[in-house]
Structures are given as C-alpha cells and as structure tokens.
Amino acid sequence: xxxxxxxxxxxxxxxxxxxxxxxxxxxxxxxTMPLTFQVKNLSVWYGEKRAxxxxxxxIASNAVTAIIGPSGxxxxxxxxxxxxxxxxxxxxxxxxxxLLQGDDLYSHSVDPAMVRRRVGMVFxxxxxFPTMSIGENVVIGLRLNxxxxxxxxxxxxxxxxxxxxxxxxxxDDLHKPGTSLSxxxxxxxxxxxxxxxxxxxxxxxxxxxxxxxxxTAKIEELIHELKAxxxxxxxxxxxxxxxxxxxxxxxxYLGRLIEFGPTTKIFTNPSQRQTEDYITGRFG
Amino acid sequence: MDLGRTDNHTWRKIxxxxxxxxxxxxxxxxIAPLGLVFFHLLANGASSVNWDFFxxxxxxxxVVGGGMANAIMGSLELLGLASVIGIPxxxxxxxYLAEYGSARVNSLLRFVADVLNGVPSITWGVVVYGLxxxxxxxxSAYAGGLxxxxxxxxxxxRTTEEVILLVPNGYREAALALGVSRWKTIVHIVMKxxxxxxxxxxxxxxxxxxxxxxxxLFTAFGNRxxxxxxxxxxxxxxxxxxxxxxxxxxxxxxQAWAGALVLVTGIFCVNVVVRILTRGRTASLV
Numbered sequence: 288x289x290x291x292x293x294x295x296x297x298x299x300x301x302x303x304x305x306x307x308x309x310x311x312x313x314x315x316x317x318x319t320m321p322l323t324f325q326v327k328n329l330s331v332w333y334g335e336k337r338a339x340x341x342x343x344x345x346i347a348s349n350a351v352t353a354i355i356g357p358s359g360x361x362x363x364x365x366x367x368x369x370x371x372x373x374x375x376x377x378x379x380x381x382x383x384x385x386l387l388q389g390d391d392l393y394s395h396s397v398d399p400a401m402v403r404r405r406v407g408m409v410f411x412x413x414x415x416f417p418t419m420s421i422g423e424n425v426v427i428g429l430r431l432n433x434x435x436x437x438x439x440x441x442x443x444x445x446x447x448x449x450x451x452x453x454x455x456x457x458x459d460d461l462h463k464p465g466t467s468l469s470x471x472x473x474x475x476x477x478x479x480x481x482x483x484x485x486x487x488x489x490x491x492x493x494x495x496x497x498x499x500x501x502x503t504a505k506i507e508e509l510i511h512e513l514k515a516x517x518x519x520x521x522x523x524x525x526x527x528x529x530x531x532x533x534x535x536x537x538x539x540y541l542g543r544l545i546e547f548g549p550t551t552k553i554f555t556n557p558s559q560r561q562t563e564d565y566i567t568g569r570f571g
Numbered sequence: 572m573d574l575g576r577t578d579n580h581t582w583r584k585i586x587x588x589x590x591x592x593x594x595x596x597x598x599x600x601x602i603a604p605l606g607l608v609f610f611h612l613l614a615n616g617a618s619s620v621n622w623d624f625f626x627x628x629x630x631x632x633x634v635v636g637g638g639m640a641n642a643i644m645g646s647l648e649l650l651g652l653a654s655v656i657g658i659p660x661x662x663x664x665x666x667y668l669a670e671y672g673s674a675r676v677n678s679l680l681r682f683v684a685d686v687l688n689g690v691p692s693i694t695w696g697v698v699v700y701g702l703x704x705x706x707x708x709x710x711s712a713y714a715g716g717l718x719x720x721x722x723x724x725x726x727x728x729r730t731t732e733e734v735i736l737l738v739p740n741g742y743r744e745a746a747l748a749l750g751v752s753r754w755k756t757i758v759h760i761v762m763k764x765x766x767x768x769x770x771x772x773x774x775x776x777x778x779x780x781x782x783x784x785x786x787x788l789f790t791a792f793g794n795r796x797x798x799x800x801x802x803x804x805x806x807x808x809x810x811x812x813x814x815x816x817x818x819x820x821x822x823x824x825x826q827a828w829a830g831a832l833v834l835v836t837g838i839f840c841v842n843v844v845v846r847i848l849t850r851g852r853t854a855s856l857v
Binding site for chain 2: 370372375400401402403404405407408410412414416417418427428431432477480481484
C-alpha cells in the first residue's frame with residue numbers, strides 16, 4: 288500500500304517531464320491521433336437555461352482527458368452528453384453533434400441504451416446495488432443485457448475485478464454484499480461493473496471526490512492503467528488530480544470551453560487569462 | 572431575580588409533569604381498545620376455537636358444534652381473487668406514478684387515489700353489484716374478489732409509489748449507464764431495491780380488505796356450504812361473523828366470537844410479518 292502511494296507521484300513526475308519535451312502547442316488534440324469523440328458546436332439547454340454553449344472538442348483515444356472548471360460551469364453536463372445520461376433530466380435539449388468513432392450519438396435511429404453500452408460511466412458517489420453481492424454487482428450489466436452463460440460471466444467477473452485492481456481484496460468474499468466494502472473499494476467495484484460490459488470509453492464524474500487520499504491514489508493509479516485499453520474522460524474539482532492523471536485538459540467556464548490542450552501546456556503555459564486565474568486559484 | 576427564578580422553576584416542573592401525564596394517558600387510550608378487543612375476543616371466543624372450527628361446515632340452528640371451514644377457505648379464495656386484480660394494477664400504477672408520467676398527470680392520479688382510499692367500502696360493494704352482479708345475474712366469488720381488489724388498488728398504488736421514490740437516483744443512473752433499458756432498470760434494480768416496501772404495502776392492503784364485510788354483502792353474498800364454483804356465491808369469514816352475530820342464537824354468537832378471534836389473529840400475524848419486513852427497511856434502502 289505504501290509503495291502504491293509513493294509510486295503515483297513519481298510516475299507522474301516522469302510522465303510530465305516526458306510530455307514537456309514533446310512539442311505540443313496545438314489547441315486541440317493532434318489531428319493525426321485517433322479520436323474517440325468529435326464534439327461539434329454542442330449546446331445544451333435545461334428548459335430555458337443554457338448549460339453548454341457551443342463547445343467543439345476532440346477527445347483522443349487511449350488517453351485521459353480531464354474536464355476542469357468551477358461549480359456550475361457545465362462540466363458534468365458536458366460529460367453526460369457523451370453517453371446521453373443528461374436526458375434523464377426532463378426538458379433537456381441538445382444542439383450540435385457528438386460523434387463516437389464516427390457514429391452520431393444523437394441520430395434519431397440511435398438507442399440511448401446502445402450508446403451507454405459503448406460509453407460507460409462511474410459516478411461521484413459510489414453506488415453498488417444494495418440488493419446484490421459483490422459478484423452480482425460486477426456482472427449485472429451483462430446479465431440484464433441478456434448474457435446467460437455462467438462460465439463466460441465468471442471469466443468476465445474475474446477479469447473485470449482484476450482490471451479494477453480489486454480482485455485480490457475480494458476474491459474470497461464475492462458473495463458478500465457490495466455495500467459491505469469500504470468507500471474506495473466500492474468505487475473500484477463500480478469501475479469493475481462498468482468495465483464488465485466492455486465499453487470503449489469510461490466517463491468518470493468526480494470519481495474521487497468522496498474518497499480519502501489513499502483510496503484516491505489507488506483510483507488514480509487505476510486510471511493510468513486503464514487508459515492502455517480505454518479512452519477516459521474525467522471531471523474533477525481537484526486541479527492537482529487533473530495534473531496527475533490526465534493527458535489533455537479542458538477548462539470550462541460558464542458553459543463555454545475556454546481552453547483545451549495537452550495538460551502540461553494548460554498547467555504551465557495557458558493561453559487564456561481565465562484559465563491561468565482558475566488554475567492558480569484566483570477564483571473557483 | 573433569584574426568587575422569581577425558583578418560582579418559575581417549580582411552576583415549570585408542574586407544567587412538565589402535567590404535560591407528560593396527559594401524553595401518557597392519551598397513549599393508554601390509544602392502546603386500550605386493542606387490549607380490550609383482544610381480551611374480549613379471547614374471553615368469548617377462545618372456548619369455541621377448536622379443530623372442528625377450522626375443519627367443519629356450519630351446523631344448522633340448534634345443532635351444537637360445527638365450524639367455519641368454508642368461510643375461512645372462502646376468505647382466502649376471495650383474497651386470492653382480489654390479489655389477482657389489486658396487486659398487478661396497484662404495483663404497476665405505483666411504478667407509473669414514481670417513474671413515468673408528467674407532474675400534472677401524476678398529481679391528478681395521486682389525488683384520485685387518495686379520494687378512492689377514502690371511499691366507504693360499502694360503496695365498492697354497490698358499484699360491483701351494479702356492474703357485475705346485476706349484469707351476470709348472480710352473486711359470485713368473482714364479484715366479491717373484484718370488490719376487494721378495487722379497494723386494494725389505490726392502497727397499493729400509494730405505498731408502492733412511496734417506497735419506489737425512496738430508492739436513490741444513483742442506482743437508476745448506475746444501471747442505465749451500463750446500457751440497461753429503462754424498463755429492465757425499473758424491474759431489476761429499482762423494484763428489487765424497494766421489494767420489501769412493496770411487499771409490505773401489499774400485505775397491509777390484504778390485511779385491510781381481509782376484514783372487510785360491507786363490500787361482500789352485495790357481491791360474494793355468503794354461502795353455508797363449500798363453494799365449488801367461483802361464479803357462485805361464496806362464504807367469507809367477516810360475512811359469516813356478521814350473519815352469526817345478528818342472529819338470535821347463543822350458539823351462533825359463540826361461533827361469531829370465535830370467527831372474530833381467528834380473523835383478528837390472522838390480521839395481527841400479517842402485521843407482525845410487516846413489522847419484521849420493515850425493520851431493516853431504511854438500512855436496505857439507503
């Protein structure tokens with residue numbers, strides 16, 4: 288456990304140094320990089336209130352993109368537009384396009400459930416299903432999507448828990464209730480649950496804001512490992528966290544995208560005054 | 572200043588003692604009827620509750636013995652028929668109120684359900700009499716079950732809605748984010764999480780209609796023999812108690828007491844089960 292905590296900042300320092308050497312000055316992800324999401328002129332209204340105002344943004348594959356900004360700036364709304372979860376709020380209206388690997392998420396023929404199967408989500412408050420055991424929690428997504436093969440479910444159960452770095456801690460307690468785990472373990476269980484349906488993208492809505500520093504370090508470590516296979520978009524209030532885990536950072540303010548670029552650039556040499564003010568803690 | 576304070580203090584103590592005494596007496600007044608009813612039923616009915624009571628048909632006037640087996644069975648059959656109507660309609664209605672429906676439609680439905688909950692139960696008997704008994708030219712178990720089922724619907728709608736609204740939104744979001752459809756999310760996640768509360772509501776509704784007499788007067792009608800056909804009149808425990816209690820025969824009175832004791836004990840048991848189910852309710856929901 289001590290090693291793990293120590294390892295995170297070290298690795299981050301090395302990675303940041305590597306990134307700093309790369310000549311990265313474009314304001315969007317490099318066009319040559321494979322893109323997972325292409326968001327074009329996205330605007331979102333809650334009733335009369337415009338929560339997102341004309342955002343255009345490309346999200347690179349197999350990278351971590353952090354969305355930062357003060358409360359109410361629309362970062363959570365933006366995240367939820369990427370898997371159409373914002374539609375659960377009545378009277379929302381969306382303008383613009385969101386392409387996932389070239390597929391228009393908002394095309395009329397698209398079923399939101401299919402979008403969410405490709406774009407998983409982890410929430411601020413860990414929410415394992417209280418009526419289910421640890422094991423049932425992990426495979427419930429597959430079960431409810433019609434998978435019956437028990438051997439397949441067991442394999443996927445172990446694989447997902449291993450990927451979420453939880454297997455060794457719970458392998459003997461799979462029948463215990465999911466809610467019997469600690470806060471950090473519950474959050475990793477939720478990550479395992481999201482991984483089990485094998486999405487292409489994982490959205491994280493302030494995944495660590497309710498966790499202590501040690502549990503937070505574990506989740507951050509996990510995010511590092513997961514990006515080899517998944518595209519990750521995370522919303523965070525914690526600037527240090529954005530600096531540690533992300534490759535790209537988008538700064539939102541009052542529903543607008545103020546600045547987007549490689550995290551090193553945003554944090555060391557932002558081109559917008561507002562970004563600098565926010566990052567240096569002058570407001571927010 | 573000091574003097575005044577002591578005076579005040581004494582007066583306050585008296586007021587406090589007075590208030591708690593009144594509260595205690597009120598509490599006793601609330602519990603007393605339950606105790607009295609039980610005591611009275613035991614005193615008058617216990618001697619007639621025996622094996623025959625549960626296994627034998629009623630005997631003709633003047634013949635000692637006999638039981639209410641057909642009425643007990645009839646009550647269970649009527650509750651079964653009522654459940655067939657009341658549970659699905661009530662639970663699905665509650666789900667609709669909690670999960671679907673616009674705010675305006677919902678407040679209207681809620682208002683209607685509350686009004687229906689306040690409708691005197693004999694009204695349901697008359698309604699079913701007009702709609703079913705007259706049309707099909709006969710009293711029947713179906714008509715009785717329908718009347719009881721209609722009473723159950725608004726009760727179950729409201730309790731189901733309440734417990735489904737208690738399920739935190741995070742669970743719905745978690746399931747939907749896995750690509751699970753809305754309907755499956757509601758059935759497998761939301762209703763499963765709220766299942767104890769839903770069952771509690773159903774049991775309470777069953778306990779409530781299990782003791783209803785008035786809606787059965789014009790529908791199930793009662794029957795002194797076994798019912799072999801649900802489109803014929805059927806006996807029910809509350810009906811049998813009513814018939815026996817208003818009769819002039821001492822022997823029937825004793826049977827009525829015994830019937831009332833069995834009915835109250837049954838409903839009491841259902842309530843105990845409800846208490847056991849709801850004990851961990853807050854813990855399981857939050």
